[in-house]
Structure formats: C-alpha cells, structure tokens
Amino acid sequence: MPHRFDDAERWAKVFDDPARDRWQKPGEVIAALALEPGMTVVDLGAGTGYMLPHLAAAAAQVIALDVEPNLVTHMQRRVIDAKLGNVDVRLAALDDPGLPEGSVDRILIVDTWHHIEDRVAYARKLARALRPGGFVLVVDFTKQSTMGPPPAMRLTAEAVAAELGKAGLVAHIAGDDDDELPEQYLVSGSLPAR
C-alpha cells in the first residue's frame, strides 16, 4: 500500500514551509535542469506545487502530475491564484505518468522516486516520454540526511542510477563539480545519443 498524501492542508504546511528553501535550494534544482527556450518540463509527484512557481518562470510549458486527487485540486487552485498560465496540473496513475511518446524535455522528480513501485518499469515509461536530448532528474534524500523519510525507505544515489540504467537511460550522479544540495543527491538519466 503506497504512502498517502491526501491531506492537502497538512502537507502544504510541510512542503511549502518557507524554511525549506534553505536546504532544497530550488534555484540550484532549476539550474540542474539546464532548461532551454521552448522546453516542456514535468514535475512528477508535484505534491502541493512547491516547485511550480520556479518551474513556471524557467520553462515554456510545465506539466504537474500527482496521484492524489486532493493535491491535484490544491495545485489547480494554486496555479490560478498565482496566475501560472503555463502550468497544466493532471492526475496520474500510480504506475504510469500518462505522458505521450517523445512529448517532454525534462522530468523532475523531487522527494518522490522512493515512493514509486516497480521503478525500472516506471523509468522505461519516462524514457519513452522524453524527446531527443531529454533527461529525468531525480532529487532525493541521502541516507545521511537529517530529514526526509525513515532511512529504511531511502534509496542511495547509486541505486537510483542503477534503476535508470536498467531502463535504458544514461545515469549520472552529481559530483563535486556539480551543484550540490546539503541533504540530497541529484541523479540524472538521459536518453542515449543516437
């Protein structure tokens, strides 16, 4: 049974806590997406929409996906209130993002990858949805992090990279020369060059 996030009011207090910016560093996450003009970016497991104002300012088109109907309603209100006209909020199935083949440039997955079951099969669906040059970016808590889910639920960056690799993506773990977050790792999975 997956962990539920159906209480939008409760989770908005957690996910949209202003203190989060200090460790989540949304500007660095956006920089790691290397967005270019005209690109479409997906926020998979978008929650209450913490990343949406940042993504909407940086990308041409944003698709916010979540499996919780209450969070989808919450985000739909949020994008209207904040006038984020380039954000489309959609309900996704647990095992399928529902993205057409070759339709998006970036898929951002913040604090969500560890919730997905049968991740290699899921990553294959993400790979199929990418346009040439596209990549998935998984941002999640390290085992050593002082916050996040119980350590037993956390995945290492190496485990995430292996899952993306099994799905046919070329995985890269952010290293010392890349942007780094204090509590989390960034793992990208790119379509192989043709």
Ligand SMILES: C[S@@+](CC[C@H](N)C(=O)[O-])C[C@H]1O[C@@H](n2cnc3c(N)ncnc32)[C@H](O)[C@@H]1O
């Ligand atoms: C810890 S929250 C992170 C929310 C948001 N990314 C953030 O960083 O504020 C995890 C989110 O993933 C969603 N989720 C869980 N399983 C999912 C799945 N299979 N597909 C899409 N979203 C999922 C949950 O409903 C929840 O909103």
